[in-house]
Amino acid sequence: MNQRMIGASQARLNITWDGQNGDLPDSVPFDASDAEIKAWASEALRGGGVPGVTAARRADLQDFVIDRFPATDEMPYNRLFVRPKTPFGIQCG
């Protein structure tokens, strides 16, 4: 993805699945909901649309979370990461 093409309200979406990791070719809205982001990521994984990640027809991101990083001086575009959740124990709220 060409970072110059990522607008201020857009973000690069990185997805981790099955020991592989890649960026979605198209940018996505930075303020999209977690559910929307997971739906786009799932669709891309199932269709083989994530460079560097083998198509996974049964990809299910139900237990994954979204990390959001706004643009900085060092990284001049917004970034979203879809990754597995990692909490343990009894979660309240």
Next chain:
Amino acid sequence: MIEVAVVLDRQHRPLHWHEPPDADAAALPDSRDLWEALWAARAQLSGVAHSHLHRGRPAPSWTDLTTFAACEAGLGVRLSWWIVTLDDASCFTHRGPGRYDYTGRTAIDQETAAWIAELRRRSLRDHPAGGLETP
């Protein structure tokens, strides 16, 4: 007392201790740092252990089970998930058929006992009773 986790290599040696400041006696919150430690260690990773601060047989919570499944899906490998209570320890692995069907077993060898004792010590470090004996 706080819950603590430790990332283990294939020789069952600690690779990374996870003791976040926002942990408490009942839970370890979601952590990008822990995920990055798992991802960085994925070539040598065998599993993750965490403490439950009660006595008796360990059993995974629903949060635990969904975390086991999520991390294995992200890493593309099955792992061993140890739960260590104050006087017992079990290792849970996926047995299926369902996504969250994990079965526990107890098999504590000498190397395992060493990090179990350290996990308890770190979990109890502010407890007036101090560390408890290894079973």
